[in-house]
Amino acid sequence: MLSLLAVFKRRCASLLTSQHTLVPSAFVLGLALLVYLWALHFTRIQNEKKLALQATTESSQNIAAIVATNLEEVLGRASLYARITSGGDQSSGVSSPHFNPQQVGDSAYLRAAVYDRDGKLIYSSAHQRTETELQPLLDQALRDGRRGDPAPILIGHPPADGNGAWRLPILVPLGDARSAGYYGAILDLGYILSRYREVELGQGGSIELIHSDGLPLAVLREGALSLDTRLPGSHSRLPGDMDALTFSSGPTDLGYLSSAHRLAHYPIQVAVTQNSAVVLGRLSAQHHEYLLRSLVFSAVVILVILIVVFSLRHQHRLHQAVANSEQEKKQLIDLLEQEKIRALALASHDYLTGIPNRRQFQQLAASELKRARRSRNLYALLFFDLDRFKLVNDNLGHAVGDLLLKAVAGRLQAAVRNYDLVARLGGDEFVVLLSEIPSEDFVSQLAANLVQELSKTYVDLDGHNVETSPSVGIALYPRDGQTVDDLLLHADHAMYSAKAKGRGVFRFYDASLNASSARRSELTARFKSAMHDNEFCLHFQPKVALDDFAVVGLEALIRWDHPEHGLIFPGDFIPLAEEQNYIIPLGRWVIDAVCRQIAQWQADGVPLVPVAINVSAHQLRDNRLPEDVMASLARHAVSPEWIEIEITETSLIEDTQLARRNLESLAGIGIKIALDDYGTGFSGLSMLKQLPINAVKVDRSFIRDIRNDTDDAVIVASTISLAHNLGLIVVAEGVESKDQLLHLKAAGCDQVQGFFLQRPVSAQDIAPLLRKRHYTFPST
Numbered sequence: 063m064l065s066l067l068a069v070f071k072r073r074c075a076s077l078l079t080s081q082h083t084l085v086p087s088a089f090v091l092g093l094a095l096l097v098y099l100w101a102l103h104f105t106r107i108q109n110e111k112k113l114a115l116q117a118t119t120e121s122s123q124n125i126a127a128i129v130a131t132n133l134e135e136v137l138g139r140a141s142l143y144a145r146i147t148s149g150g151d152q153s154s155g156v157s158s159p160h161f162n163p164q165q166v167g168d169s170a171y172l173r174a175a176v177y178d179r180d181g182k183l184i185y186s187s188a189h190q191r192t193e194t195e196l197q198p199l200l201d202q203a204l205r206d207g208r209r210g211d212p213a214p215i216l217i218g219h220p221p222a223d224g225n226g227a228w229r230l231p232i233l234v235p236l237g238d239a240r241s242a243g244y245y246g247a248i249l250d251l252g253y254i255l256s257r258y259r260e261v262e263l264g265q266g267g268s269i270e271l272i273h274s275d276g277l278p279l280a281v282l283r284e285g286a287l288s289l290d291t292r293l294p295g296s297h298s299r300l301p302g303d304m305d306a307l308t309f310s311s312g313p314t315d316l317g318y319l320s321s322a323h324r325l326a327h328y329p330i331q332v333a334v335t336q337n338s339a340v341v342l343g344r345l346s347a348q349h350h351e352y353l354l355r356s357l358v359f360s361a362v363v364i365l366v367i368l369i370v371v372f373s374l375r376h377q378h379r380l381h382q383a384v385a386n387s388e389q390e391k392k393q394l395i396d397l398l399e400q401e402k403i404r405a406l407a408l409a410s411h412d413y414l415t416g417i418p419n420r421r422q423f424q425q426l427a428a429s430e431l432k433r434a435r436r437s438r439n440l441y442a443l444l445f446f447d448l449d450r451f452k453l454v455n456d457n458l459g460h461a462v463g464d465l466l467l468k469a470v471a472g473r474l475q476a477a478v479r480n481y482d483l484v485a486r487l488g489g490d491e492f493v494v495l496l497s498e499i500p501s502e503d504f505v506s507q508l509a510a511n512l513v514q515e516l517s518k519t520y521v522d523l524d525g526h527n528v529e530t531s532p533s534v535g536i537a538l539y540p541r542d543g544q545t546v547d548d549l550l551l552h553a554d555h556a557m558y559s560a561k562a563k564g565r566g567v568f569r570f571y572d573a574s575l576n577a578s579s580a581r582r583s584e585l586t587a588r589f590k591s592a593m594h595d596n597e598f599c600l601h602f603q604p605k606v607a608l609d610d611f612a613v614v615g616l617e618a619l620i621r622w623d624h625p626e627h628g629l630i631f632p633g634d635f636i637p638l639a640e641e642q643n644y645i646i647p648l649g650r651w652v653i654d655a656v657c658r659q660i661a662q663w664q665a666d667g668v669p670l671v672p673v674a675i676n677v678s679a680h681q682l683r684d685n686r687l688p689e690d691v692m693a694s695l696a697r698h699a700v701s702p703e704w705i706e707i708e709i710t711e712t713s714l715i716e717d718t719q720l721a722r723r724n725l726e727s728l729a730g731i732g733i734k735i736a737l738d739d740y741g742t743g744f745s746g747l748s749m750l751k752q753l754p755i756n757a758v759k760v761d762r763s764f765i766r767d768i769r770n771d772t773d774d775a776v777i778v779a780s781t782i783s784l785a786h787n788l789g790l791i792v793v794a795e796g797v798e799s800k801d802q803l804l805h806l807k808a809a810g811c812d813q814v815q816g817f818f819l820q821r822p823v824s825a826q827d828i829a830p831l832l833r834k835r836h837y838t839f840p841s842t
């Protein structure tokens with residue numbers, strides 16, 4: 063359980079530290095994702111715009127090239143018509159002066175005129191006397207001719223006044239300009255441009271024909287011929303040394319993109335202009351969709367980040383709360399543990415002399431004896447009672463009596479070895495436990511010394527010199543007893559024998575002093591056959607819940623129903639069973655008998671409560687224990703929930719590993735485990751945490767005087783809160799009075815057990831109480 067707690071704490075700690083890095087990491091990750099997303103979004107939009115503008119430029123270039131080629135071809139026809147007019151040989155002058163392009167279906171030319179070499183009009187398809195539109199070109203051709211520098215073709219301008227817009231005068235010399243005439247024609251640029259009406263150039267898009275001198279010749283804007291040449295793109299004029307060029311006016315995405323193409327043989331250039339904003343506008347719907355998608359995705363990312371951050375924060379807070387409550391719990395447990403240690407320390411020393419008191423002596427002596435069992439050393443318990451101490455009190459007063467008691471304690475401590483144990487049992491009774499004694503003689507010698515030492519005059523006790531002596535009884539371990547109680551009892555007997563001998567002497571315990579020793583040998587002799595003859599039986603004592611006085615459990619207690627001596631209590635025969643190695647078979651018998659009895663109650667329709675079985679230290683170290691329990695349960699078809707196991711603190715001292723394994727196996731099949739006689743051993747909090755224990759039973763020695771002894775009350779109160787903190791149920795044993803019961807109820811104790819409510823009785827006698835279920839609170 064401790065290691066689980068440690069793993070849990072480590073987990074919490076690692077989670078807590080990781081939380082600190084996880085939240086900013088989630089933020090950074092989310093932010094990076096958003097930046098990437100929007101970079102992608104803008105890059106895509108920019109790329110698409112760039113591609114669209116590129117495609118527009120390319121299409122403009124293509125259109126300009128096509129229009130230029132077309133115009134070149136139409137203009138080329140003027141030279142052809144000139145050759146036809148001169149009869150194929152231009153040097154020979156006019157041979158077919160009446161050639162009209164309209165007559166051969168060429169609608170690009172509106173009119174034709176023929177001049178002789180002197181510039182005299184000899185033919186006009188419009189039957190005019192003069193051709194006003196051609197006249198400026200004719201004049202120029204005549205001038206050029208006189209200078210000897212005739213141009214292969216002269217191209218004029220549409221009239222500036224707007225009348226006759228798109229009409230382009232052309233003049234082609236016939237043959238040698240000096241000897242032949244001139245062929246003039248009016249080219250309908252509107253007709254040529256209107257062929258491209260269907261070309262989709264968008265709003266503000268135009269195809270423009272521009273004279274190389276920069277003057278516009280004709281404009282097709284938005285599919286219609288336009289007279290307005292002041293609009294954007296209308297002056298897209300190529301530099302003299304370039305045949306084609308693309309340029310833009312204004313910012314790339316808002317201005318106009320123009321592609322100009324120069325005709326190879328004529329002083330005309332074609333400019334195709336498209337409005338970038340219109341081109342890009344076509345993409346805007348799509349780009350809006352992209353924007354919407356990016357916004358939705360960003361919102362999702364932000365939402366996810368917020369959820370992740372929120373849940374991480376939430377988790378963090380939860381972990382923090384768990385860690386805090388763990389910390390508080392630990393502090394509380396530490397506090398209670400300290401309180402318990404303090405209370406035990408207070409309760410373990412004699413207030414007057416400062417040496418250990420009876421309780422402390424019993425604990426220390428018990429553990430000494432445990433060691434003695436392993437080491438096989440001899441121990442001696444010396445029981446001192448001052449002679450006629452009452453007289454000191456009576457004659458010199460209690461204060462002097464107290465001083466004498468202190469002085470006696472001091473002399474005793476000074477006379478024994480460091481590791482020997484000196485305690486005051488109460489009144490004028492002291493005990494000394496001599497450890498690891500080499501022989502009985504050694505004890506005799508030491509006892510004689512001690513008698514002598516304590517018999518010396520106590521000088522100046524509050525101004526009085528006091529004379530006294532001790533009577534000393536000695537019991538040896540293991541000869542005179544195996545337990546502290548037995549040794550105390552027998553040393554006490556020996557001390558009385560010393561008193562009887564006239565005081566101021568010591569006496570060893572004599573077995574014959576013990577009236578029951580004969581009975582003891584008799585019981586020892588019969589014990590084996592008692593097992594065989596089934597002379598043991600079970601009695602049951604109820605455990606009662608303090609909140610509603612319901613019977614919540616029973617404790618099964620073994621009795622020996624001796625044919626001659628009647629009921630014998632376990633204290634009298636368990637040591638025999640231990641001595642004769644019968645403790646384990648006896649324990650098995652109890653387990654089986656309890657299961658049998660539960661099955662019987664079940665069959666009789668008696669309401670069941672869990673029945674606690676006392677498991678001895680020997681049994682706990684028997685690796686067959688879980689098997690035995692399971693076999694008995696199965697044999698009598700009893701569910702594990704109906705039995706409980708009670709173990710003592712002291713039974714856990716040796717071979718804890720095996721004991722723990724057995725307890726875990728039992729707990730594993732659903733059997734509850736209670737720690738009996740709690741407070742008498744040395745089990746601390748660590749043991750309670752490590753073992754699968756469900757309840758602690760506070761030892762009767764703490765309950766006996768709980769109303770008057772504040773130390774006991776503190777120990778019980780701290781045990782209750784400690785146990786509750788660990789989730790354990792607290793049962794108080796040995797409750798013999800209503801006062802004790804009320805005190806325990808007020809202290810928060812869960813259950814009680816004791817003579818006050820019910821002495822242990824037979825199965826038959828306990829059945830009515832089980833049927834009644836609730837205990838009727840006794841009035842006394």
Ligand SMILES: Nc1nc2c(ncn2[C@@H]2O[C@H](COP(=O)(O)OP(=O)(O)OP(=O)(O)O)[C@@H](O)[C@H]2O)c(=O)[nH]1
Pocket residue numbers: 414447448449450451452453455459460461462463464467488489490561
């Ligand atoms: N001064 C003092 N007296 C105590 C204390 N505790 C008990 N006593 C007294 O110790 C006396 C014990 O007397 P006993 O041992 O019964 O009788 P005794 O006079 O010693 O006679 P014997 O033991 O027969 O020799 C009683 O009078 C008690 O009141 C204490 O703490 N201080």
